[in-house]
Amino acid sequence: MGTATSSITSKGQVTIPKALRQQxxxxxxxxxxxxxxxxxxxxxSCKPEQPLPASGFGLLKSPRQPVPADFDPASFLTP
Structure with a gap:
């Protein structure tokens, strides 16, 4: 791709043309x-120091104890 132009917004922001972003x-x-x-x-472009994970699974940690896989929520219901 040759030369591409973009306008500057009132906040000083510019959009990098799609073709350049893809390249x-x-x-x-x-x-x-x-x-x-x-x-x-x-x-x-700044390359990340660590490669980004393929998914977000496991990125967030909870302070709560994990729920057992065989947990049955119906056990809370009283007959």
Missing amino acids: LGLARGGRVSFQLVGDHIEVR
Whole structure:
């Protein structure tokens, strides 16, 4: 891809064109760095220090004790 342009919002935000994001593998939540080089700005993708997990399973820890796999919630009902 050659040159692409984007407008600057009132908050100073710009949108990286989709084709460039795809080429660089940039996704939502990804990070980029900015560096002033002479009379222009270089934008570089920041690679995560650790690879992102394929799923979010196990990322959150609960302070509660785990529920046994054979737990029957109907046992709380009184006949």
